[in-house]
Amino acid sequence: MDSILKISHLGKSYQNAGRALVVLDDINFSISPGSTNAIVGPSGSGKTTLLGLCAGLDRSTTGSVELNGIALDKLTEDERAEVRNRNVGFIFQNFQLLPTLTALENVMVPLELRGEKNIRPCALELLDKVGLADRGHHYPLQLSGGEQQRVSLARALSNQPKILFADEPVCYGDVDHPVPGQIDHWVS
Numbered sequence: 001m002d003s004i005l006k007i008s009h010l011g012k013s014y015q016n017a018g019r020a021l022v023v024l025d026d027i028n029f030s031i032s033p034g035s036t037n038a039i040v041g042p043s044g045s046g047k048t049t050l051l052g053l054c055a056g057l058d059r060s061t062t063g064s065v066e067l068n069g070i071a072l073d074k075l076t077e078d079e080r081a082e083v084r085n086r087n088v089g090f091i092f093q094n095f096q097l098l099p100t101l102t103a104l105e106n107v108m109v110p111l112e113l114r115g116e117k118n119i120r121p122c123a124l125e126l127l128d129k130v131g132l133a134d135r136g137h138h139y140p141l142q143l144s145g146g147e148q149q150r151v152s153l154a155r156a157l158s159n160q161p162k163i164l165f166a167d168e169p170v171c172y173g174d175v176d177h178p179v180p181g182q183i184d185h186w187v188s
Ligand SMILES: Nc1ncnc2c1ncn2[C@@H]1O[C@H](COP(=O)(O)OP(=O)(O)OP(=O)(O)O)[C@@H](O)[C@H]1O
Pocket: 014, 015, 016, 021, 023, 041, 042, 043, 044, 045, 046, 047, 048, 049, 050
């Protein structure tokens, strides 16, 4: 496969109080398998919007997204969710951890939703990979920003994604715990 992600003539507008705000207009690029890529731009330029479209979290206004050979624009919401489930890991800018669940439980949620077995040891192994095996019983608010981000990374890796999207991945540095080498494609 030439590209794991192919974006063609992508556009996105939001409607605010009856007025259209054009955030993305005619965006074109491809991401090669095995590569690490960064999307860089000023605040408000549309990076989060673009990542959401690439990951199939949202629909574009114009153009197309092809993820791992699948044209997302032609799919229903449920079909897109299934494609995300099988292909995508996503680390949100604000991590989106569930505040009433512990770090371990947060990582267990997607495993449980997929009906997997042995979810506790599996989630513990993922937390171990990001250096947080001993913090599984902590709630998100009891963790630092970088630790919360690593819990979010562990959760994002739980479906062994083919492509990992990370919104603002460098706001917390951690040289001791780089992203595990199992990820083939990394977009941030
Ligand atoms: N759901 C929405 N409805 C209306 N406007 C939105 C929505 N989401 C984003 N926008 C607008 O789209 C623009 C791009 O937002 P986006 O979050 O993609 O930018 P960004 O480059 O990720 O910004 P930052 O670096 O500050 O996080 C902003 O002006 C924002 O106000």
